[in-house]
Amino acid sequence: MQPALKTTSFKQKTNQVLGISLEDARISKSYLAVAFIALLLGGFLGLLQGLNRAGVLQLPPWLNYYQVLTAHGILLVVVLSAFFTIGYFYAGLSHTLGGLLPKVRKMAWIGFWMKIFGFVLAVIPILRNEASVMYTFYPPMAASPMFYFGLVFIVLGVWMLSFGAFTQVANWRRNHKGEHLPILAFFATGVFVLLVGATAFVAVEVIFMIIPWTLGWVDGINVLLARTLFWAFGHTAVNIWYLTAVSAWYVIIPKIIGGNRWSDLLTRMVVIPLVIMNITGGFHHQIIDPGISESIKYMHVFMSLAIGFPSLMTAYAMFRVFERTARAKGGKGLVGWYKKMPWGDVRFLAPFIAMVAFIPAGAGGIAQSTNQLDQVVHNTMWVVGHFHITLGMSVIMTFFGISYWLVPYLSKRVLTPAMNRLGVIQTIVWTIGMVIMAISMHIVGLFGSPRRTSFTTYGNFAETLGWNPYMAAVGIGATLLLIAVILQVYAVFNLMFFAPKGVTEFPIAEEEAGAEKTPYWTERWGVWVILMLIVVSMAYVLPIVDMIMNAPPGSPPFKTW
Amino acid sequence: MKMHLDEKIWLFLSFGMIMGFMIFTGYQAVALGMGPPSHKETIDPKKVDQTAPFDQPGIKQIGENEYEVVMTLQVFSFTPMEIEVPAGSTVHFTLTSKDVVHGFQVANTNLNAMVMPGHIQKISQKFDEPGEYLVLCNEYCGAGHQAMSTKIIVK
Numbered sequence A: 001m002q003p004a005l006k007t008t009s010f011k012q013k014t015n016q017v018l019g020i021s022l023e024d025a026r027i028s029k030s031y032l033a034v035a036f037i038a039l040l041l042g043g044f045l046g047l048l049q050g051l052n053r054a055g056v057l058q059l060p061p062w063l064n065y066y067q068v069l070t071a072h073g074i075l076l077v078v079v080l081s082a083f084f085t086i087g088y089f090y091a092g093l094s095h096t097l098g099g100l101l102p103k104v105r106k107m108a109w110i111g112f113w114m115k116i117f118g119f120v121l122a123v124i125p126i127l128r129n130e131a132s133v134m135y136t137f138y139p140p141m142a143a144s145p146m147f148y149f150g151l152v153f154i155v156l157g158v159w160m161l162s163f164g165a166f167t168q169v170a171n172w173r174r175n176h177k178g179e180h181l182p183i184l185a186f187f188a189t190g191v192f193v194l195l196v197g198a199t200a201f202v203a204v205e206v207i208f209m210i211i212p213w214t215l216g217w218v219d220g221i222n223v224l225l226a227r228t229l230f231w232a233f234g235h236t237a238v239n240i241w242y243l244t245a246v247s248a249w250y251v252i253i254p255k256i257i258g259g260n261r262w263s264d265l266l267t268r269m270v271v272i273p274l275v276i277m278n279i280t281g282g283f284h285h286q287i288i289d290p291g292i293s294e295s296i297k298y299m300h301v302f303m304s305l306a307i308g309f310p311s312l313m314t315a316y317a318m319f320r321v322f323e324r325t326a327r328a329k330g331g332k333g334l335v336g337w338y339k340k341m342p343w344g345d346v347r348f349l350a351p352f353i354a355m356v357a358f359i360p361a362g363a364g365g366i367a368q369s370t371n372q373l374d375q376v377v378h379n380t381m382w383v384v385g386h387f388h389i390t391l392g393m394s395v396i397m398t399f400f401g402i403s404y405w406l407v408p409y410l411s412k413r414v415l416t417p418a419m420n421r422l423g424v425i426q427t428i429v430w431t432i433g434m435v436i437m438a439i440s441m442h443i444v445g446l447f448g449s450p451r452r453t454s455f456t457t458y459g460n461f462a463e464t465l466g467w468n469p470y471m472a473a474v475g476i477g478a479t480l481l482l483i484a485v486i487l488q489v490y491a492v493f494n495l496m497f498f499a500p501k502g503v504t505e506f507p508i509a510e511e512e513a514g515a516e517k518t519p520y521w522t523e524r525w526g527v528w529v530i531l532m533l534i535v536v537s538m539a540y541v542l543p544i545v546d547m548i549m550n551a552p553p554g555s556p557p558f559k560t561w
Numbered sequence B: 001m002k003m004h005l006d007e008k009i010w011l012f013l014s015f016g017m018i019m020g021f022m023i024f025t026g027y028q029a030v031a032l033g034m035g036p037p038s039h040k041e042t043i044d045p046k047k048v049d050q051t052a053p054f055d056q057p058g059i060k061q062i063g064e065n066e067y068e069v070v071m072t073l074q075v076f077s078f079t080p081m082e083i084e085v086p087a088g089s090t091v092h093f094t095l096t097s098k099d100v101v102h103g104f105q106v107a108n109t110n111l112n113a114m115v116m117p118g119h120i121q122k123i124s125q126k127f128d129e130p131g132e133y134l135v136l137c138n139e140y141c142g143a144g145h146q147a148m149s150t151k152i153i154v155k
């Protein structure tokens, strides 16, 4: 036992002095490269959608709106976010746990190629217009079976990566009995636990329900059950990307502004409920579905709003950290301290705007989770505005901010002042574009304009004339966003391959001197997972049994595009 | 664990706000009957045309100022198409889909419901203001989804 302990801590030290090993860096760089290529493609498709809805661009028959939208959704919420999250946390595990174990590295590569293979399988039918079913693929719309096989490989890849992360963490814990998992690894553990939990639902949906049905082995499918399983996954997925962003808010940003991180115990107490209570939020996507009773829906308002609480704790913690740091640097006054923040540093500016965006994003989310309010906006453009603020600002802008130090850290290069300036410009352009686009989407949604609908006037219905100015604004926002996408992707690849060589640190903030010691119970992951399973069963067993027992005759597959 | 007074106040307010939303939602749903459409009857999605009441879709007066509309949704239309009611009427919609998932939304009202094959959905609305109301499908249902609309005329 003893020697093993010594070698790890020795490795941990070399890691901190020499930076990440080339092999570990290659893994994270590959994930990040895929993520940002997905951003480029997805952003371009987003522009096509924005221009179409503004009424200025008619898409050709060989590339219709719904094909484009399916690809946009998959590239951005399935590829970009997942590949970024994995690349970032694997770098974090390597850095804080003394380098990846060789077998974990192997698992990371197997997972990578499984995900890529699955993605290629899914994209081919989309390109051939055989899978224009959106990233939600609600049955009884049925895509070509190849699309679903692709999804299966993506899920298998995610599992491989999650087990890689668990192996790494378990090994560290074995060698560091009684110690707390480093905070970034703690977040990573939560994220990978949720990834397994979430994908389990969609795996059941795809493997046991959809694939046998599209292959013609069974003739009917339970439409409501499939949707329910999908949202247990889909909702959790976006919350995983959010938790990833939150990890940077707590762990990285305080270091970048030269401060200390928030109470270690309170940080861990935000992660734990986010893991335990997350999956059950899925029902808020089905508030106006038939076949689910009002009392179940009401219970789920509570389940969804409950995760608002840790987010509100986070809001407090962040502004407190900023204020303390600024005051320590001589900032004065009730609000005057803000002048001491490093506004010109893109590594701070982008995630800061991301956090500010979370205020309207969270407020909108709370409104939408309550049943009657959701009924007003469900499936309107409001919702599209909402997730471009949550994902397109709170999450993605945090990821952008991370990329300006993570990529040079991995490539052993540095962020030059010129590149930093480009990053600041990128941040501003993206913010303006997203704000214009998202506000217009929210407003036009309240007027009733539906989501997932190519340009239409519904036979010159007078009502829709009022929508036009807002849709034009969506087109303008989309154009600005594409400019920002190009700047961002340029920055990432420049930092990866061309920026000047040098040493960039992995910025992890320390606790305040003399901080209270965190009690050990926070490390009981077994307990957290069991609690998660209990909460999930409380939420899902009754409705799912009801959906199966009282199911209507199944629906046959349809191809309606 | 150290916690500042202002943090305790903030968390207390956060908790209060969440509970406030809960209570308000519950009150509206239970006391005012404003809960979201959640009807639980099922139907064989392949036999919609042969199953009552959908064998005779249309509008029927069921009381003074009260109407029932039995409607099917299918790619890419609503049956019956145009609906006319006098101002001040309450209309009860009974809906199902003959194929994929559709949405039933009427702009400028709170009518918004998912309509799924195999399930019967119900939702009601009182129309006070005369005018033409746009009815549209708000769930992607295929190549002609953007054309799936009709209108309700309130006289």
Ligand code: HEM
Pocket: A042, A043, A044, A046, A047, A049, A050, A053, A069, A070, A072, A073, A076, A077, A080, A081, A134, A135, A136, A384, A387, A388, A391, A392, A396, A450, A451, A452, A453, A454, A474, A477, A478, A479, A481, A482, A485
């Ligand atoms: C270049 C930047 C972007 C532009 C111009 C853009 C634009 C749009 C537009 C116009 C829609 C379609 C609205 C509709 O008809 O329903 C849309 C949908 C969507 N966008 Fe974006 N978007 C951008 C970036 C992002 C990002 C960064 C994310 C997430 C990480 C994202 C996630 C989504 C999702 C999930 C949908 C819904 C797809 C669906 O309904 O199936 N977008 N976007």
Ligand SMILES: [Cu+2]
Pocket: A234, A235, A236, A281, A282, A284, A285
């Ligand atoms: Cu959700």
Ligand SMILES: [Cu+2]
Pocket: B102, B103, B137, B138, B139, B140, B141, B142, B145, B146, B148
């Ligand atoms: Cu439709």
